[in-house]
Amino acid sequence: MAIIALGINHKTAAVELRSQVAFAPERVEAELHSARQALGLSEVALLSTCNRTELYLHGEVDDQAILAWLAASRGVAVAELGSCYYSYRDQEAVRHLMAVASGLDSLVLGEPQILGQIKSAYAVGCQAGTLASELHSAFQLAFSTAKTVRSQTAIGQNPVSVAYAAVALAQQIFADMSSARALLIGAGETIELVARHLAERGVGKITVANRTLQRATELAGKFNAEAVLLADIPEQLAAADIVISSTASQLPILGKGAVESALKRRRRKPIFMLDIAVPRDIEPQVGELDDVYLYTVDDLEEVIEDNLRARQDAAKAAREIVEIEAERWFRQRRSLAAVDTIRAYRSAVDALRCEELARAQAALERGVPAAEVVDALARGLSNKIMHAPTIALRQASEAGREDLLALAQQLFDLN
Structure with missing residues (x-):
């Protein structure tokens, strides 16, 4: 198999x-x-x-x-x-x-x-x-x-990841990260890495939104961030310059209407959005809005190229x-794969040994001299061990199977 x-x-x-x-x-x-x-x-x-x-x-x-x-x-x-x-x-x-x-x-x-x-x-x-x-x-x-x-x-040196590439892409848009506010949706390993990279680059503020507030609070505590529920996202969007989402949701979390409302409150100030979830967290139609720069994991490939060379x-x-x-x-x-074959071969030879040993013991009990018994034992055992291979070799020769003859020489160390 x-x-x-x-x-x-x-x-x-x-x-x-x-x-x-x-x-x-x-x-x-x-x-x-x-x-x-x-x-x-x-x-x-x-x-x-x-x-x-x-x-x-x-x-x-x-x-x-x-x-x-x-x-x-x-x-x-x-x-x-x-x-x-x-x-x-x-x-x-x-x-x-x-x-x-x-x-x-x-x-x-x-x-x-x-x-x-x-x-x-x-x-x-x-x-x-x-x-x-x-x-x-x-x-x-x-x-x-x-x-x-x-x-x-x-x-593994200078570690990079999808999270690293996501932050690198955001940094290309926001040269001064200290003035940017980030909304991270989800609280898994990828979002934690995103938060760490953002913090290292001095982002102004981080907000973590998650289905459970406890997990969001645990993650936010590591980066002096704010924790909110997914239901609070519409309110948080208006203040977010960077939105990065990675959850296990089977349905989109952010729709076009919510983002459109946030843009009005922001007075059309642009939002960088990166959806690195599969299935997608952000509806594709969000990318149709003016002042929204929406990317997916597939868009990260160009950013990642620089990291590949090293x-x-x-x-x-x-x-x-x-x-x-x-x-x-x-x-x-x-x-x-040879174990079963080896085990079967050993078992067959051992059966021959037992058969010849029984024959030898019977001969000794009949009074046959020990030297004759030992000689007969050795001869009988060697003949029986060689019997099947000898027949197979003759058949291989008759069939012109030079390959099998060569393998037999190698197998029995006849070189």
Whole structure:
């Protein structure tokens, strides 16, 4: 059975399709059971972030069956997924997982958040009981490889992320950050990173809006910011120069009407808005308003290019590490494939040994001299061990199978 990695990401699909295919965190466990049952697989894990949705599986199933389940689960057409998906098997699948965990396949090369997201996907799979030995070992290898990449290359130095790129884009618009006021929607890891980068650049004021006030207050306390509820956003918009949103909401949080009202109160003073959520938090129609500069995660790519150049050399070294670990894993996997054959061979030889030993003991009991018994034992055992290979070699020679003869010479060390 194969290890399979299948998915879509920021390189293959636009943000609209990625939004449709993304899984809400509270639904992942149920979807894992659904996929395993529908596809008849032994193991399933699901990674769903703003930039990628990937299934990791162990079993025998073709791509079309997986795509059909994914399309039905997310309510999209199979044809839409068929034009932008990728699929890897066995060594290539494990290599891909290691590359993703190491940040080599991220929108921001080397960003560290993806490793935490993969660990979360692994934990959910463990909790759901949809992981067993094969995916366990693949994920553990990915974790250890990512750690090696971080410790042995410079890819983790001067850390950058989607959050870093978001603030960098805002800084291009607001040269004097000290006079800007930021409204951050959400209180997850990405928004916390955005808040940290904004604070480091001396932004004038930060307000954190979240579904629960407690979490908003906890995050705001780290950056001397104000905490509000999502319901307070319309009032906060009028004072916000920078709006950055990243929540797990399945529906837009900000609509065109609310932003239009805020602009009137601001007397048409521009607002920079960045929606880095998938699905989107801000309705696309907001971008049609004058004095609103609305960007999505896909718009960050140009900003990120500057950060990539400094990481290319480190990425080369990281990919070498991934390649070495993938090859090592594949060799170990191939060696395990011989275990059953070796066990069967040893069992067959041991049966011959027992048979010849019983014959020898009977001869000793009859009074046959020990020297004759030992000689007969050795001769009988060697003849029986050689019997099957000898017949197979003769048949190979008759069939002109020079390749098998050469392999036999290597196997029996006859060179």
